[in-house]
Amino acid sequence: MEKRDLVIIGGGSAGMAAAVAAYDKGVHDILILERTEFLGGILNQCIHNGFGLHEFKEELTGPEFFTRFVKQVEERGIEYKLSANVVGVTKDKVVTYFSGEDGCVEVQAKAIVMAAGCYERNAGAIGIPGDRPSGVITAGQAQLYLNAYGYMVGKKVFILGSGDIGLIMARRMTLEGAKVLGVAELMPYSNGLERNIQQCLKDFDIPLYLSHTVTKVIGKGKLEAIEISQVDERMKPIPGTEKRFEVDTLLLSIGLIPNNDLLDKAGIEASKTRGAKVDSRMMTLSAPGIFSAGNVLHVHDLVDYVVAEGRTAGEGAAAYIKGELKPSEEGILTEAGKGIGYVVPAKLDLDAPGDALEVKFRVSRPSKNVYVVYSQGGVPIKKILKLAIIPSEMEIYKLPKNLLKADGGPLTVSLEPKEEK
Amino acid sequence: MAVELTCIVCPRGCHLHVDDDLNVTGNSCPRGAVYGKQEVSNPVRTLTSTVVVEGSGHLWVCPVKTDVAIPKGKLFDAMKEVNAVKAKVPVHIGDVLLKGIAGTEANLIATREILD
Structure with a gap:
């Protein structure tokens, strides 16, 4: 069996950042396995700008951003294989992949970084009522067709879901000559970043229907029309509120799911995000030496944070390979308290480098004038006032280590309303 | 006429208020003030x-x-x-x-x- 120090699954932003970080920490026997024909991951189709404000202090397009990482990988001579599809990972760190060039190969790794990104929730997942014509596709798939292959998927478009990819596609297809008739969002607030609502919808007078969903798909063979309805507080459509739109395309931007099947099948414990449970170094709790970073762990809004997480995983993997990082039973487990959707990592590791430990989370719903409360063993150790906090923006807080006690019990993040005086 | 708008310089999305004399409030950083002024006087976009x-x-x-x-x-x-x-x-x-x-x-x- 082939042997490698470090195998990285996925050659997108998280995977490349992990490879470069591990290399710079002295681990040079690295193999990146990438399923598609290109390094760069999802940024290959994200031709819009807005990437890199944290990482490079300038605004880049997706391809410009990932090209800088490809150069870092190539400068170091880090080996990568394209069109190499990983089909299996074991807790003993055996990676099985297929490629046209190599056939079926098993590699024994000393450490693994899982960086396989996420996939889109599709029509089947939400069971839209009505016909099943062509013309109903996910926003990311339409983005791939348009930005990588130059094909427009339709001319009269409606978009279900206000996720960022849907908003960006609303602008992109409008600029390419399509008529985007509207965006329907089930929740009473948008799930996209504020800048995208402004730049992609308001700039082009595209209406956003909050608390609305698609209640009927109409078309024999090809999509002819859709019907949307307003929903009540319990998300049930309200009869009599139907609106009909004649469209040839319905884009779905209804959520992203970590592409974590490989670790699931290996029996590695998953968290609420459906990514693996990891510690502060991004090492999985139930399989020492297997790390996880980027959208496969939890879905990010900004690639800059994906890269930072990849780097942490790469540095952790290098330390593990060099025997500097021993799996430990100790550490502080984290919990999502009131108003919090999820917390990453699942365990804070006081031995991790630095004076503070990152706690990342999303709130369950938008709130104003609330405290984010960090409590250990039920005792508040830090309170931070937030004037506004929304689910579409991931929060990152560097929790000073000196506030934490090794034996102080689990850390809970929760929201508390500010007392009105 | 005063304008209310959402800053799009970065993903933070501050709520800006721009008055008749192009004075900007509600921004968290200097880039927001520049954007608010620009957006009201001559809005531009990278294509x-x-x-x-x-x-x-x-x-x-x-x-x-x-x-x-x-x-x-x-x-x-x-x-x-x-x-x-x-x-x-x-x-x-x-x-x-x-x-x-x-x-x-x-x-x-x-x-x-x-x-x-």
Whole structure:
């Protein structure tokens, strides 16, 4: 069996950042396995700008951003294989992949970084009522067709879901000559970043229907029309509120799911995000030496944070390979308290480098004038006032280590309303 | 007339208030003040799109952008010109594919390296 120090699954932003970080920490026997024909991951189709404000202090397009990482990988001579599809990972760190060039190969790794990104929730997942014509596709798939292959998927478009990819596609297809008739969002607030609502919808007078969903798909063979309805507080459509739109395309931007099947099948414990449970170094709790970073762990809004997480995983993997990082039973487990959707990592590791430990989370719903409360063993150790906090923006807080006690019990993040005086 | 708008310089999305004399409040950083003033007096956007690329074995289109932001009202004129541009391999990031797009100072530049 082939042997490698470090195998990285996925050659997108998280995977490349992990490879470069591990290399710079002295681990040079690295193999990146990438399923598609290109390094760069999802940024290959994200031709819009807005990437890199944290990482490079300038605004880049997706391809410009990932090209800088490809150069870092190539400068170091880090080996990568394209069109190499990983089909299996074991807790003993055996990676099985297929490629046209190599056939079926098993590699024994000393450490693994899982960086396989996420996939889109599709029509089947939400069971839209009505016909099943062509013309109903996910926003990311339409983005791939348009930005990588130059094909427009339709001319009269409606978009279900206000996720960022849907908003960006609303602008992109409008600029390419399509008529985007509207965006329907089930929740009473948008799930996209504020800048995208402004730049992609308001700039082009595209209406956003909050608390609305698609209640009927109409078309024999090809999509002819859709019907949307307003929903009540319990998300049930309200009869009599139907609106009909004649469209040839319905884009779905209804959520992203970590592409974590490989670790699931290996029996590695998953968290609420459906990514693996990891510690502060991004090492999985139930399989020492297997790390996880980027959208496969939890879905990010900004690639800059994906890269930072990849780097942490790469540095952790290098330390593990060099025997500097021993799996430990100790550490502080984290919990999502009131108003919090999820917390990453699942365990804070006081031995991790630095004076503070990152706690990342999303709130369950938008709130104003609330405290984010960090409590250990039920005792508040830090309170931070937030004037506004929304689910579409991931929060990152560097929790000073000196506030934490090794034996102080689990850390809970929760929201508390500010007392009105 | 005072204008309320959402800052789009970064993903934070501050709520800006711009008064008649172009004074900006509600911003968290200096870039927000610049944006608020600009957005009310002369809104501009960076245009990103793709152009046909000839001579590549594995890519049909090459992503492009305007090297500086152009007036919002010129986006559709610029798109007409973008759609007539063809690139040839090799393409490097920053290659100028069209100068002075839609009568502006902006150039259309490649944002991807396509060597073969």
